[in-house]
Amino acid sequence: MNKKLDDIFRRMFAAFGPQHWWPGESPFEVMVGAVLTQNTNWGNVERAIGRLKQEGILSPRAIYEIPLSLLSSYIQSAGYYNIKAGRLKNLISFFVEEYETDTEKMFAEDTESLRQKLLAIKGIGPETADSILLYAGHKPTFVVDAYTQRVMSRHLLIAEDADYEEIRAFFMDRLPPDAALFNEFHALFVKMGKTYCKKNIPLCQDCPLNGL
DNA sequence: TGCCAGGCCGGGT
DNA sequence: ACCCGGCATGGC
Numbered sequence: 416m417n418k419k420l421d422d423i424f425r426r427m428f429a430a431f432g433p434q435h436w437w438p439g440e441s442p443f444e445v446m447v448g449a450v451l452t453q454n455t456n457w458g459n460v461e462r463a464i465g466r467l468k469q470e471g472i473l474s475p476r477a478i479y480e481i482p483l484s485l486l487s488s489y490i491q492s493a494g495y496y497n498i499k500a501g502r503l504k505n506l507i508s509f510f511v512e513e514y515e516t517d518t519e520k521m522f523a524e525d526t527e528s529l530r531q532k533l534l535a536i537k538g539i540g541p542e543t544a545d546s547i548l549l550y551a552g553h554k555p556t557f558v559v560d561a562y563t564q565r566v567m568s569r570h571l572l573i574a575e576d577a578d579y580e581e582i583r584a585f586f587m588d589r590l591p592p593d594a595a596l597f598n599e600f601h602a603l604f605v606k607m608g609k610t611y612c613k614k615n616i617p618l619c620q621d622c623p624l625n626g627l
Numbered sequence: 628t629g630c631c632a633g634g635c636c637g638g639g640t
Numbered sequence: 641a642c643c644c645g646g647c648a649t650g651g652c
Contacts, residue, residue: 436633448633449633450634452632452633452634453633453634453635454631454632454633454634454635455632455633455634456631456632456633457632457633458632459632460633494632495634495635498635498636502635537635537636538634538635538636539635540634540635540636541634541635542633542634542635543634543635546633558633560633560634561632561633561634562633563633601633602633604633605633608633609632609633613631614630614631614632615630615631
């Protein structure tokens with residue numbers, strides 16, 4: 416394990432402790448949440464998932480069959496509901512048609528080839544794909560998000576303009592392929608970004624990563 | 628009140 | 641290959 420990354424992980428873990436991600440009850444629920452949380456506060460997503468449960472349609476077949484307009488009305492609280500309803504349909508159609516609603520079957524596939532298939536779905540970008548692979552499938556792929564980018568660049572650990580694949584490779588080239596480690600690492604970056612490393616506060620006061 | 632939130636797509640340069 | 645506008649709700 417790379418020394419600097421080990422240090423970063425240890426400091427964040429010491430400051431915040433285990434984050435217990437992903438806060439979903441099943442691999443399928445994680446897949447749904449991964450789409451709904453795109454650029455959206457998790458609290459709004461939880462409300463939408465609660466509504467889907469309440470309506471009794473938090474299942475692959477139900478979402479596969481429900482009319483688009485009805486689905487979008489149920490997920491309204493998650494924002495971008497018209498867009499997301501379509502994206503959910505795209506993902507679930509793939510899941511139902513290729514794997515017969517069987518997550519075990521889907522995640523038995525080679526990680527890299529499944530990643531490419533997910534990325535080919537309209538509405539599934541790199542972060543959503545990696546979130547599904549890591550948090551629903553326990554596959555060792557590193558999830559990058561706006562928080563990761565901000566924390567790492569603000570502390571001069573990566574270039575300001577590094578893109579998604581660059582940042583992902585930065586971590587995966589330096590860490591063992593350990594899904595539990597990647598899980599906690601990403602969740603800790605999110606916690607960091609919400610507490611010390613906020614967007615509108617350029618200086619991270621009392622930040623656990625100061626003086627690296 | 629305005630800004631932000633666990634992105635991604637499509638059209639224009 | 642970038643850059644940007646659009647998508648939308650709810651919390652602080």
